[in-house]
Amino acid sequence: MSDKPSMAEIEKFDKLESKTGTQEKNPLPSKATTEQEKQAGESY
Template sequence: MSDKPETAEIQKFDKSKLKKTETQKKNPLLSKETFEQDRQAGES
């Protein structure tokens, strides 16, 4: 058994059959201002 994966299937894979998708951030980071507001609201 070799350490290298079988590449025959990968080489004949047709990328044109794939759908185009848009990536979206699911959990964007807070801006500095929003973070400060949330922190101050939590303290009071």
């Protein structure tokens, strides 16, 4: 038995039907946020 999917399975796969999408789990802070934090750190 093979672990690879058959070509028929690959050809019938519909990318639009697939509901999975990439979502950033840990996004980087915006430039405005980093500027605010930088200014808050300077006031100490």
